[in-house]
Amino acid sequence: MNWHALGEGFTWETQNRERDQQLVEAAWQKALGYLRDASVKLVLLDELNVALKLGYIEAGAVIAGLNERPELTHVAVTGRGAPAELVERADLVTEMTLVHHPFREQGVKAQAGIEF
Numbered sequence: 001m002n003w004h005a006l007g008e009g010f011t012w013e014t015q016n017r018e019r020d021q022q023l024v025e026a027a028w029q030k031a032l033g034y035l036r037d038a039s040v041k042l043v044l045l046d047e048l049n050v051a052l053k054l055g056y057i058e059a060g061a062v063i064a065g066l067n068e069r070p071e072l073t074h075v076a077v078t079g080r081g082a083p084a085e086l087v088e089r090a091d092l093v094t095e096m097t098l099v100h101h102p103f104r105e106q107g108v109k110a111q112a113g114i115e116f
Contacts, residue, residue, distance in 0.1 A: 002034075024056040031065070038070040049079030052086065059085040 034043045051057050063085060066075060077086065087093050102108035 021056050024051050028057055028061070028065070032068070035065055035069045035073065035075070038073070040073060042074045042076070043069070045075065045077045047079040048077045049082040049086070051079075052083050053079075053081035059083040062086060063089050 031043065031045055034040045048057075048062065052059055052062065066089065069075065077090075082093070103110070
């Protein structure tokens with residue numbers, strides 16, 4: 001199993017949108033390598049929907065990449081605000097609702113390797 005934490009954290013608080021877009025593009029290229037590899041059976045694209053929502057990557061590019069994957073490669077995409085095009089293309093869509101969060105209740109800050 002390979003695990004990559006790409007990007008620099010919370011992009012909605014960005015100080016450099018151009019750099020964030022470059023990091024998203026680099027992360028997407030890494031993801032495409034896994035999507036195209038028939039030996040990889042699951043690709044998790046955590047918080048990709050946020051990058052789509054903020055305009056860092058186009059839904060059409062993501063859908064084209066998903067269409068390149070071998071038949072038995074599964075993909076899980078997370079994050080709020082999935083665009084309609086991606087929802088329509090998906091085999092399964094689940095919507096989660098925040099019930100409680102350690103930041104709100106205990107002041108626990110985001111942790112490297114967990115939230116970013």
